[in-house]
Amino acid sequence: MQLAIPSLTNTSILATELWQKLESLADSEKIDQLLQSIWKNQENQELATDAYADLADQIDAEITAIKARIEYLVQIHSAAIKKLEGWRSRLDQNLLYQVRKWDCQSGNCWQAKTNSDSGKSAYL
Numbered sequence: 191m192q193l194a195i196p197s198l199t200n201t202s203i204l205a206t207e208l209w210q211k212l213e214s215l216a217d218s219e220k221i222d223q224l225l226q227s228i229w230k231n232q233e234n235q236e237l238a239t240d241a242y243a244d245l246a247d248q249i250d251a252e253i254t255a256i257k258a259r260i261e262y263l264v265q266i267h268s269a270a271i272k273k274l275e276g277w278r279s280r281l282d283q284n285l286l287y288q289v290r291k292w293d294c295q296s297g298n299c300w301q302a303k304t305n306s307d308s309g310k311s312a313y314l
Contacts, residue, residue, distance in 0.1 A: 197234070197238040197241075201231055201234045201235040202235070205231050205232070205235070208227055208228045208231060209228070212224050212228065
């Protein structure tokens with residue numbers, strides 16, 4: 191893209207200079223030569239414009255692809271996090287169950303008591 195912009199700038203400047211020369215010429219042979227230069231310059235402008243457009247399209251496609259990969263990675267990792275959080279929750283629940291079970295086997299069964307301030311259960 192950095193090459194296309196100076197190329198477009200240069201061909202635009204050249205086109206302006208060529209048209210100014212064309213307006214001042216009276217000799218038909220020199221006018222023909224100058225017209226050939228103008229047509230060649232126009233072809234160069236078209237090539238530079240096409241290169242610029244192609245590069246812009248490639249960059250847009252790359253941006254779209256990266257955004258799609260980011261979205262896919264977010265989905266994958268969100269699912270993995272949710273699964274791990276579930277495992278962690280079940281691990282904590284299992285630990286509490288095992289502690290209560292062990293305590294009951296030793297004759298000290300816990301009884302649930304609701305804390306009226308928080309509404310949560312506490313084991314005593």
